[in-house]
Amino acid sequence: MKDPVFVVHGVANRDREEFTAAVSVLAAAAGVDMVPVHWGDLGAQDRFIDAALPVHQTGPDGLRDGEAPQPLPAGxxxxxxxxxxxxxxxxxxxxxxxxxxxxxxxxxxxxxxxxxxxxxxxxxxxxxxxxxxxxxxxxxxxxxxxxxxxxxxxxxxxxxxxxxxxxxxxxxxxxxxxxxxxxxxxxxxxxxxxxxxxxxxxxxxxxxxxxxxxxxVRSRFGPGTTRFLGDVLVYQRHRDAVHARVREIIDEVDPGLGRTPARPVRIVAHSLGGVIAVDMATATVPLWTESLVTFGSQAAFFHVCDPRGGQLTPYGGSLPVELPASLNRWTNLWEPLDVLAFAAAKVFRLHDGTAPVDVLVDHQPGTGMWTHSAYWNLPAVASVIGDVMGRDQQEHGRGPGRSPATGPSPHRFSGG
Structure with a gap:
């Protein structure tokens, strides 16, 4: 029996059922069995974030739907x-x-x-x-x-x-x-x-x-960026609790998965989920990871700004940081309009001396300008996941990998 791929979401994801539905659609499109790893209930309390966002006032109730914004003052x-x-x-x-x-x-x-x-x-x-x-x-x-x-x-x-x-x-x-x-x-x-x-x-x-x-910017990008920052702050403070949730869901499938080099896990992760996956795979007691696919993620950015610890040395600006054998393969996808997506190849090197593979995902006009959540519905993302995980199955005797399937109609998932 082949092991499933675990999918870790990113920021601002509070709806477990919506995330599970999105993973089902992605699994069908990629032709890979997947298990959703939901930790959003441990994230920032974002119900009242809008109260902290400044707005351009036009009256006692602020800017109303359908009302044109006032011109900005000259300056x-x-x-x-x-x-x-x-x-x-x-x-x-x-x-x-x-x-x-x-x-x-x-x-x-x-x-x-x-x-x-x-x-x-x-x-x-x-x-x-x-x-x-x-x-x-x-x-x-x-x-x-x-x-x-x-x-x-x-x-x-x-x-x-x-x-x-x-x-x-x-x-x-x-x-x-x-x-x-x-x-x-x-x-x-x-x-x-x-x-x-x-x-x-x-x-x-x-x-x-x-x-x-x-x-x-205030109404469309502001809340998304603010929720991103909120979950990042919570994760920095409560990293152990989030890691424990990921470990718990893996254990529900098989308690032996990820604990030794003989039974590594395969992970797909979006946004902050990619940071979580890299942190766990490079921890002092690591989650042994055979293949990792991240999209719209910030692991390299975070490590450059604030070294993550575990088995990772700080980035010195010239030589890339060597990743331990507990993170065997890493494919990192980024979309050109996603301001929260970062490259990994210049910052890290895998234990075999090769770089993580950074893959550009072409911008699709229908995704608009806020593209951080668009990856879930892009055929190119499902195709890369299917190729990487299918190749991994073939190389390690887990049965033939399936080519990416068409799957059901896309589920418009707006979470991280």
């Missing part, structure tokens, strides 16, 4: 959304080129009789001179390094000037064509006014984007 943070400030000359060169190109195109059209002479009195050099005079007074445009935004501002300014200097225009600044003494001052005022208009539009767009981004 360095909001302006930074436009990019780092660059040299003013480089900024104005983008505006200059786009503005001149648009005015030239208008003049070409006039030569073909398409615009009825609009813009023939606009001197590009003079317009650019007035733009340079007014540029420092802009609040948003002068802070952007975005070339496309600057070029669009130049084109839009040219369009506005052409429209308002068309003969017969009702605009009070129309008819800037005769070289009169006050024409230059009128053009200067017109350039400043239209540049101010464009600056306000850019500012409103950035403020709205910043407010919505702030609201998304």
């Amino acid at each position: 360095p943070f909001t302006a930074a959304l436009l990019g780092e400030t660059i040299d003013e000359g480089r900024q104005l060169s983008q505006v200059d080129a786009a503005l001149r190109a648009q005015l030239a195109a208008a003049n070409d059209a006039e030569d073909e009789g398409l615009r009825d002479g609009a813009g023939q009195g606009l001197d590009p050099d003079l317009v650019v001179e007035f733009v340079r005079e007014a540029w420092a007074d802009t609040e948003w445009l002068s802070r952007t390094a975005d070339a496309q935004l600057l070029r669009e501002a130049g084109r839009a300014l040219a369009h506005a000037l052409l429209d308002e200097t068309t003969p017969g225009s009702d605009d009070p600044y129309g008819g800037l064509r005769g070289g009169e003494a006050d024409s230059d001052s009128r053009l200067r005022s017109l350039v400043r006014r239209r540049l101010d208009d464009l600056d306000r539009v850019a500012g409103a767009a950035v403020q709205a984007m910043g407010a919505r981004l702030n609201h998304a």
Whole structure:
């Protein structure tokens, strides 16, 4: 009889039945018998975490569903959304080129009789001179390094000037064509006014984007990150209790599993579950582990920041840390948008001198931006688990490994 693969979840997992269902779907997709290891009831008390998360207030009850977030106040943070400030000359060169190109195109059209002479009195050099005079007074445009935004501002300014200097225009600044003494001052005022208009539009767009981004971070990413930190803090303080829970569930299958090199376990672990698995496999009295597959995990990050102890030496920055024979094989999966996923190959070496295998899991557009919980439903993850554990079974005489199965419809699991 072959031994099952034990699955250890990560942070913010309180629903045992939901986790068990997710493991069943993963087992079917990977073609591997699995046993869920649930320790979430020992984690942080997260019922009231929302009370500690700051919100952008819009009234006595805060931001309500369906209510647009208020714009953020202007300042360095909001302006930074436009990019780092660059040299003013480089900024104005983008505006200059786009503005001149648009005015030239208008003049070409006039030569073909398409615009009825609009813009023939606009001197590009003079317009650019007035733009340079007014540029420092802009609040948003002068802070952007975005070339496309600057070029669009130049084109839009040219369009506005052409429209308002068309003969017969009702605009009070129309008819800037005769070289009169006050024409230059009128053009200067017109350039400043239209540049101010464009600056306000850019500012409103950035403020709205910043407010919505702030609201998304607070409402979507904030709770997940906070629950992650909560469970990490609890695990650091109550590591023995969590390890005892893992050991208890393994013992329910077979008390001899993981206690000697002759009967190692196989483990799949997500997020903090991977840290738990590595801690147990490298402890002074280890959980002997034949194969470990982690996804979205932080074992290397934690060890670099705070050496884990047990049989592990601290990471010195040049040579990787040697893992004991009690952790025989390690495959570590990470997704590029998962900010809680870390690589293991540079920090650790297995006892045979090889590195843990870091595997990039391609981002799937349907998973959105918070991808830390998406691994459970990704076919690539099930495929890697099936390959690793199936190969392990074949190499150690536990029977032929099964190729990854299609399995039932994916269970949308949002736990860690």
